[in-house]
Amino acid sequence: MKGVCLFFGLHQPLRLRRYRFFDIGNDHYYYDDYTNETILRNIAERCYLPANKLVLELINKYKNKFKVSYSITGVLIDQLETYAPDVLDSFRKLAETGQVEFLAETYSHSLACMGNKNEFIKQVNKHGQKIEQYFGIKPVSFRNTEMVYSDEIGSWVADMGFSAMLTEGAKHILGWRSPDFLYCNNINPRLKVLLRNFQLSDDIAFRFGNREWSEWPLTTEKYASWMKKRGKDAELINLFVDYETFGEHQKAETGIFKFLEALPGTLMKKTDFSFMTPAEVALEFQPVSAIKVPYPISWADEERDLTAWLGNDLQNAAFDKLYSLTYRVDGCENESINKDWEFLQVSDHFYYMCTKFFSDGAVHQYFNPYESPYDAFMNYMNVLSDFEIRLDSVCPEHVENKELITLRKKVDAIQEELNERETEVRKLRAKIKSMTVSTTSTPTATGKTDTGKKPVKQTSQKTGTTTTTRKTTSTKKK
Amino acid sequence: MRVLMFGWEFPPHISGGLGTASYGLTRGMASLHDIDLLFVVPRAYGDEDQSGLKVIGANNIQVAYKKIFFRGEKRSFDKIEVESKIVPYTDPDDFWRMTREEKNKNMLYVEADDQGRIEFTGGYGSNLLHEIDKYALVASVIADENEFDIIHAHDWLAYPAGIAAKMVSGKPLVIHVHATDFDRSGGNVNPVVYDIEKAGMDAADRIITVSNLTRETVIYKYHIDPAKVITVYNAVEPVGGVYDKYDIRQINDKVVTFLGRITMQKGPEYFIEAAYRVLQVMKNVRFVMAGSGDMMERMIRRAAELGITDKFHFTGFLKGMDVYWMLRLSDVYIMPSISEPFGISPLEAMQSNVPVIISKQSGVAEILTHAVKIDFWDIDAMADAIHGILTYPALSKMFIEQGKAEVETLKWENSAKHVRDVYLDALN
Numbered sequence A: 001m002k003g004v005c006l007f008f009g010l011h012q013p014l015r016l017r018r019y020r021f022f023d024i025g026n027d028h029y030y031y032d033d034y035t036n037e038t039i040l041r042n043i044a045e046r047c048y049l050p051a052n053k054l055v056l057e058l059i060n061k062y063k064n065k066f067k068v069s070y071s072i073t074g075v076l077i078d079q080l081e082t083y084a085p086d087v088l089d090s091f092r093k094l095a096e097t098g099q100v101e102f103l104a105e106t107y108s109h110s111l112a113c114m115g116n117k118n119e120f121i122k123q124v125n126k127h128g129q130k131i132e133q134y135f136g137i138k139p140v141s142f143r144n145t146e147m148v149y150s151d152e153i154g155s156w157v158a159d160m161g162f163s164a165m166l167t168e169g170a171k172h173i174l175g176w177r178s179p180d181f182l183y184c185n186n187i188n189p190r191l192k193v194l195l196r197n198f199q200l201s202d203d204i205a206f207r208f209g210n211r212e213w214s215e216w217p218l219t220t221e222k223y224a225s226w227m228k229k230r231g232k233d234a235e236l237i238n239l240f241v242d243y244e245t246f247g248e249h250q251k252a253e254t255g256i257f258k259f260l261e262a263l264p265g266t267l268m269k270k271t272d273f274s275f276m277t278p279a280e281v282a283l284e285f286q287p288v289s290a291i292k293v294p295y296p297i298s299w300a301d302e303e304r305d306l307t308a309w310l311g312n313d314l315q316n317a318a319f320d321k322l323y324s325l326t327y328r329v330d331g332c333e334n335e336s337i338n339k340d341w342e343f344l345q346v347s348d349h350f351y352y353m354c355t356k357f358f359s360d361g362a363v364h365q366y367f368n369p370y371e372s373p374y375d376a377f378m379n380y381m382n383v384l385s386d387f388e389i390r391l392d393s394v395c396p397e398h399v400e401n402k403e404l405i406t407l408r409k410k411v412d413a414i415q416e417e418l419n420e421r422e423t424e425v426r427k428l429r430a431k432i433k434s435m436t437v438s439t440t441s442t443p444t445a446t447g448k449t450d451t452g453k454k455p456v457k458q459t460s461q462k463t464g465t466t467t468t469t470r471k472t473t474s475t476k477k478k
Numbered sequence B: 001m002r003v004l005m006f007g008w009e010f011p012p013h014i015s016g017g018l019g020t021a022s023y024g025l026t027r028g029m030a031s032l033h034d035i036d037l038l039f040v041v042p043r044a045y046g047d048e049d050q051s052g053l054k055v056i057g058a059n060n061i062q063v064a065y066k067k068i069f070f071r072g073e074k075r076s077f078d079k080i081e082v083e084s085k086i087v088p089y090t091d092p093d094d095f096w097r098m099t100r101e102e103k104n105k106n107m108l109y110v111e112a113d114d115q116g117r118i119e120f121t122g123g124y125g126s127n128l129l130h131e132i133d134k135y136a137l138v139a140s141v142i143a144d145e146n147e148f149d150i151i152h153a154h155d156w157l158a159y160p161a162g163i164a165a166k167m168v169s170g171k172p173l174v175i176h177v178h179a180t181d182f183d184r185s186g187g188n189v190n191p192v193v194y195d196i197e198k199a200g201m202d203a204a205d206r207i208i209t210v211s212n213l214t215r216e217t218v219i220y221k222y223h224i225d226p227a228k229v230i231t232v233y234n235a236v237e238p239v240g241g242v243y244d245k246y247d248i249r250q251i252n253d254k255v256v257t258f259l260g261r262i263t264m265q266k267g268p269e270y271f272i273e274a275a276y277r278v279l280q281v282m283k284n285v286r287f288v289m290a291g292s293g294d295m296m297e298r299m300i301r302r303a304a305e306l307g308i309t310d311k312f313h314f315t316g317f318l319k320g321m322d323v324y325w326m327l328r329l330s331d332v333y334i335m336p337s338i339s340e341p342f343g344i345s346p347l348e349a350m351q352s353n354v355p356v357i358i359s360k361q362s363g364v365a366e367i368l369t370h371a372v373k374i375d376f377w378d379i380d381a382m383a384d385a386i387h388g389i390l391t392y393p394a395l396s397k398m399f400i401e402q403g404k405a406e407v408e409t410l411k412w413e414n415s416a417k418h419v420r421d422v423y424l425d426a427l428n
Helices: A033-061 A074-083 A085-096 A117-135 A151-159 A198-205 A220-231 A256-270 A278-284 A313-324 A326-330 A335-344 A361-365 A373-394 A396-400 A402-407 A409-439 A445-477 B017-030 B092-101 B128-145 B155-169 B181-185 B191-203 B212-221 B241-247 B268-281 B296-306 B321-329 B345-351 B379-391 B393-408 B412-427
Strands: A002-010 A068-072 A100-102 A141-143 A164-168 A182-185 A192-196 A236-242 A273-276 A289-291 B002-006 B036-041 B054-057 B086-089 B108-111 B150-154 B173-177 B206-209 B229-231 B254-259 B285-290 B312-316 B332-335 B356-359 B372-374
Touching (some): A002 A278, A033 A074, A068 A074, A068 A085, A074 A085, A074 A117, A085 A100, A085 A117, A100 A278, A117 A151, A117 A326, A141 A278, A164 A278, A192 A236, A198 A236, A220 A236, A256 A273, A273 A278, A313 A373, A313 B393, A335 A373, A373 B379, A373 B393, B002 B128, B002 B155, B017 B036, B017 B150, B017 B412, B128 B155, B150 B155, B150 B412, B155 B173, B155 B191, B173 B191, B173 B412, B181 B191, B181 B212, B206 B212, B212 B229, B254 B268, B254 B321, B254 B345, B254 B379, B268 B296, B268 B312, B268 B379, B285 B321, B296 B312, B321 B345, B332 B345, B345 B356, B356 B379, B379 B393
Parallel strands (some): A002 A068, A002 A236, A002 A273, A068 A100, A141 A164, A164 A192, A182 A289, B002 B036, B002 B150, B086 B108, B150 B173, B173 B206, B254 B285, B254 B332, B285 B312, B332 B356, B356 B372
Antiparallel strands (some): A182 A192
């Protein structure tokens, strides 16, 4: 038996409004509601609704034979709740058929896996809860933001109890091997790893409507013949595409919906592949070997790495700044802070700062609200500055926090010096006083109690300073 | 290929961007070995850098008692020779005598010295229009005396000279538009200047513009056939590390610099308004308006009115090394020009490791990637960009590194090659 795994990823970022530096500290609303609503409504009309309708028809038509899997980011669900609840309803209908698997991912479509492990786990759990709440199924398979994967990330995912994870069948990790088999994680072999067949996936996602392409127009018969050819030497073909491919990246006029409509029938008739979900794949197949991925990969660009998000100084500076706030947000109970924290982590913010202008510029420009990466950086940093100010005022109790101390190392050093000097001054003052007390005869009782108090104060001050010194040294070790 | 080039300025005697650009272009052309260049300016001082080309001054050409013949371009019977309408005279007496004779009412009389040379100031004084006419007259003499294949005239002051040279020689004329009167006047176009510009553009076989922005102006405001208008971007001369001695920095505050003529075209008032906004939020920043111009006093008054004079400084006109010093001291360079055909100065700032903010209404914005581009009127965006560069070190670092790399790719040699292509096109 051979499997074909059809997976659709859905995500829309929450675009920031033009946030000037005058707004810092004055205005705490960061989002461009008009743009977000317009884009989301457009995509819902052009893609999500018609595609869901079609998939539902296909499931009903082929009974238990046609299966698909989806991953919907938390940020998108949040937006759908506000702007397009009809889309959520249509997904619920799909879930009811039992032929659809919903995958877990990071709530914010974030790169938390690169910034902070705890934040990553927290987001995955939160997303899982959201999916369960909406569709009644607890996700058992996982796909990371932009298919980011490494041995280490895979092992975290395995520890969280997932049985399968999706990623890119990147040439440089596969070498001579084929993506068309099931693999497992290099650290924890219990986690099955499904690798995207980028050739066949991109034929649909990128090349389908391109009239310059030598294979245009692509028919399901032609596609089935390619699958058949590959099938001689394959067990499992993973087709992972953005759901926006249908009707948005490839407009309806290209015939993409007709293609999707005819694909299951043609594949079932002409090839021996049957549709499976990632969870079924993990149960059904035995991994052929472990796949070794020491450095993180993604499904983006030619390089299949993370340079589209974390490839230049701007991106790294913004990213580091963002995740330096993690510990402070962690214990913060404030609802709006937590919501903004999720939205600020959306990986697209960093994508807009990408300076790889030439080869992949066209894709990077898609839905990009900024004129330049610099523009994107400035706007984001302004927002982040305001966020930090709010964090200061909303969660002042976390001033004791380790991470904050790292940030305020300098201030602390000065403070410490001041404290030291102050203690010294007090010591000296006490000395002078005790000297005057001892030299001049004090017959009154009040004078005695005064001198008695001094040494007590002094010791408490001393302990205060020693604790701060300990803290700064511990951060230095870090 | 021999090129006869007419300009108005040549280093070291320059007063603006025109001299810098035409000099840069000639340096680039000197590196192309198939081009011989004869560069004419109204007044040569003798200390011009003549490596790779020959510079001659119109003030050194004898025109008196010389017969000048107009052959009439592209006319089939070019053997018919018409005597010049321009007659030089040396003293008022001569002038009176000649005009009395009334031989030809269309004669033009110009004053010359006792050796038959015409005096030029080479500046931009009150007799500018008269100088332009005289320049054209000498140009026809030069065209008659020299062998060349093509004529190249820089900006409107030299267009009449170019036209005259074309009339005499019948060789193709290329004019180079560094600016139009629409840029200089901010819309109040001087009809006399417009006529001279229009005549030059009509007579030209090819027109080179310094940006697509200027190209649009030429096509739509002067009604010129788009097919003969070609954009060739300017470049910048590389500067070495000789200015490092100016690296001493005495102030801790960040410095934001506007450097250029303080005239309406350059948008100085927007810079002041943006500065005011930034100063309301940031304390450790100073603003410098370097240069002079007819709007300077108004700008000083405005700064005083806003109460920011403690942080807003005027330097007056800066020359030579002081310009580089100013750039070295700067953390941000800003060019909020309302209309800038090209704008070489941001490139110089980028060479000096200064991040730049430029207006979208400048030609240089068409070719720069690593610069903040804003609308000149968008004070909020300008202030925001200044704040961003000063506040976020990663941004500043990125601009400096990428900007320097980018500006190094803008070489005059490439511009010169492009100009050569235009010549070849004009000759065929």
